Structures are given as C-alpha cells and as structure tokens.
Amino acid sequence: MYIIVAGGGKVGIRLAEELIHAGNEVLVLEKDPNRAAALGEELGDSAMAGDACEVTTLDAAGVARADLVAAVSGDDEDNLVICEVARCRGVARTIARINNPKNELLFKKRGVETTISATQAVLSQIEQELPTNELIPLLQLHSGLELMEIKLPSTAPVVGRAVRDILLPSESLIALIVDPGGVPRIPGGDTRLNPGDALVVVGRRESEDTLRESLIGSTHGLDT
C-alpha cells in the first residue's frame, strides 16, 4: 500500500517506521521545515516538508495514488481538514488521530475514521476499574462496523439471559465475553450473561444507541 502520514511528531514517526517495516510505501508530511529536515535524516525519501492541509502539498505527495491517508498531528482541526482534503482528491480511506475525545462525534458525522485518542485510552483504562454503563469504542472496522466493549451492570436487562434470546440491532453480534475473573469465552446461543461480564460487541456505528439500550437498558441503569 501507499500510505501518506500527515504529521511528523512522535506518533507520525513511530507509525511510519512500523508501516515501512511491514513493507508499505510511506511518505510523512511535516509542515515545520526544521522538523521535516530532521525527519529526512531519519526516514530518507520517506519524509517531505509541507502542510498536508494544502491541496498542492497533497498533490505533490502523489495523493491520487495513495491507498490511505493517516492524519496524526496534535491538532484535531488540522486532522479533520487533512482527511477532508484527501477524500476530495479521491483517497478512499482516511484515518484521523483525535486528541480531544469529545471531538469524536464530529469526525464520525463527517465520515472520517478515528483512532481512540490517547486521552480516551487512559480514560477507558480507568473506567475498566469502575462499574460503567458506557459503550467504549475499541476499533473502527471497514464498512461502518465498530468493535465496542461494554461492562454489564447487575441491573442490565440481559443479565441471566441466554445469548440467543437477546434481541440486538441488525448486523450486531456479541463476539466475546470476558467474565469478571478475566477469563474470555466465545459465546454460543446457550451462553448466559452474568453481572460484571465485559462484552466485546461488533455493530454498526449508527446503531450504538440501540445497542446500548438492548444490553443495559436505560443509561441511568439503576432504576430498573
């Protein structure tokens, strides 16, 4: 694949190294000329100075033949613009790093795939320790599907029920159950859900709310 990485900070460099190592053709775009020069010493021809928000820079980088553009700068507004410009130039797949988790919704509405921000990752980690009623997005898959995790409170309507009796939105399924002791199980139709189980669920992004509703009922949970 030919991949353009926009943003030559720590995330961009690490990402580029991994991608090159995996056999991809990679070009890192960095708008700060000094940093771009330093990158050139490290990555050779795989680094270029230029602002990836500019159509001309992306064209010079050969965006027309790029399979993927990853926008990983530290500014969410730049990352959104980079992905929008890239898509206008015909790039099928764009991924943005989000620095502020609250911005995830806007990227979603604009149809840009996002990575979980570092902030979100730390938050999720902390939330694992607490009883939570939230769907935590883990990974966005192709074609609008998403991998999510949810921890069942004892009040969840699905507790005690068998997987086959649970009505989920279309194109959703429970892929994995991790019990409170940390033991993972692949669920069958007869598998019953217990309080404290963490479910890894695949579903469509737009049916997140319905999915949450089916699994844990009201988000306030405690009134059931």
Place this chain on the structure above:
Amino acid sequence: MKVMIMGCGRVGARMAVSLQTAGHEVTVLDVEPRSFRRLPDSFTGRTIVGNGMDQARLEAAGIAQMDAFVAVTQGDNRNYFGSQLAKEVYGIRRVLCRIYDPNREELFRTLGLETFSPTRLGAQIMVDMLLSSEPESPEAV
C-alpha cells in the same frame, strides 16, 4: 435572531456591533480576553472567553439556542472545524465561515459550508478598481 461569533478580531467585533444595531442578540467568543477591547462600550451582547472548538465551552455559551454561527478566527482550519461543529453537532441552521486560503474555501464550499474568502474577493475588487480607473488601460480603448 441569536448569533454567535467565534473570534473577536476586527471583522468579528465589527459584525457584532452591526448585528446588535440591527436588533439581534449577539454572543462573541474569543480565546484571548484582550480581544474584547475591540468592542465599543455601547456593545451590550455577551462576551465569552473560550475556544470555539471546545464543545463544553460552546454548550456553556448556549450554542444550542443559536440561530446563526459565524467563524472568523485567524485560522482557516479552526473556522472550518468550528463551523462543522455548529452545523453537524448542534444543528445550527445558518453557519458562515471565513476562509483566507481561496483553494481551501472552494473545497469547503463543496463540502456544504457557506464560506467567504476575503482574499479572493479582496484581490478581485482591487484588480477591478485598478483597471476601471485607468484611462489608458487596453479595456478602456
């Protein structure tokens, strides 16, 4: 109508005053409190210190009740981001977005925003001025 202006620069401040004079309810947002010095004492609208890309700040400023949102900060990408937030996340009906870079302006317009490029329009107006007041210009012959 209720209008929120993101960015209290010369343009933002001027728009705030004009809109108030026309009878509208104006809220001005800027990251830098000193920017509000550009507003005259006669301005009675709200001024809020904060980033127009920060959803918590926008919500505290009452974004949900706005009829219109205008993005006039110095950053094209910030204006784009703020405008899309207002439009896509808060469903504001009327969103205007200033974009200095004419290339980007054209592109953002195709992405559904009402954009305005002072660079493109300013350059055109000045070229027109120059050519129309020049009696020896080839067009005038």
